[in-house]
Amino acid sequence: MTKQLKLSALVAALLVSASAFAAKPGYAVDQSTDAVTRNSYGECWKTTYFDKAKDGLVECGDREAAKPAPVVEAPKTVLVAQKEKVTLSAKVLFDFNKTVLRPDAKNELDPLVAKLKAHAGQGHLNGVEIDGYTDFLGSDKLNNALSQKRADAVKAYFVDAGVPAEKVTAVGKGKAEAKMTDECKAKFPKYVKNKKQNAEIKACIESDRRVELTIDAVKETMIEKKAN
Template sequence: MTKQLKLSALVAALLVSASAFAAKPGYAVDQSTDSVVRNNYGECWHTGTFDKAANGLVECGDREAAKPAPAPVAQKPTLVPMKEKVTLSAKVLFDFNKSVLRADAKNELDPLVAKLKAHAGKGYLNGVEVDGYTDFMGSDKLNNALSQKRADAVKAYFVNEGVPADKVTSVGKGKAEAKMTEECKAKFPKYAKNKKQNAEIKACIESDRRVEVVIDAVKETMVEQPAK
């Protein structure tokens, strides 16, 4: 009976010791306090299984303490200027040499209306300028008048759909920025006397017949506040 009691006590002691070592592997541990045993110099006592990379302890100086997470940077909404230019083909908006909007022009204009009304609803719309342009063919008088009428037609559509009238201006710029003139004249030098070339040069300078919508607004963005 005495032998069995001693054997049981020994097994229990071994189990306690094993659990202590398991809790802090690689270190000699005081079973009564569960703290790492230190030598006369205050250094932690390592065992033969010590692996600094795998299980080094901060308390023994074998691993750096985890650094606290950086404090979140404060942010605040700020309004910044925004300019956007949208170019619309006159071929899509109008019939040739006309200034009345085609029925399907709304497919191009309605997305712009939605954007302008959204800006205006937040007080972010400074203004929108509608610029009409023509190609080089025809007199300055006719081109200036046509480009102004087309710009006015687009402006009227915006206002009728709910864009504030005091935010919209329209300007007819005629053939002032007909960018394709020289290139297309070089391709079709006999257009004035040749019906086929006349049709071809009209197609070549199509991109000059356009309406540009220039949006002047602000947008909200988040910026970091300076550290105090």
């Protein structure tokens, strides 16, 4: 009976030892605590079967700890102020020297009306400024009045179409920014009053006859946060 008990105890001890080695292969393990045995320098005691590629433990410095997954914050929506400039040819909007909108001007203005109303409906429209410009022909007084009436005509179109009146301003700037003046004067140094040259000069400075819009609105923008 005594011999049988001793044999059972030995088997049990071997099973505990084997279990410890299985849990931490390649290292000598204290059977009573299941902790890796260390030498006098605090280093983990490895067995002759140690294989760092398979058996390394983080606690022994033989393997790097798993890095935590990066934390990615959800995208954030912010409102960003933006100013958009739109240039419309006066040739498309008005007949020469006139201030009444042409019937086909709606093809240029209606898409802008839709955009402005959409901004206003979302509460994102700060305002829109309509600036009228002329070429250099004629007096300052004439051009200032002409450019103001043209800007007013575009404003009236927007307001009648449902754009909030308090968001729209119209300014006549006359020939203050007639950019083609010098180039066209150089091209026609001698002004001759005839239909052909009049038409050529008008064509040369056509781009100066324009209406410019500055749309001041805010836009929703998604900001992606970087992973930490």
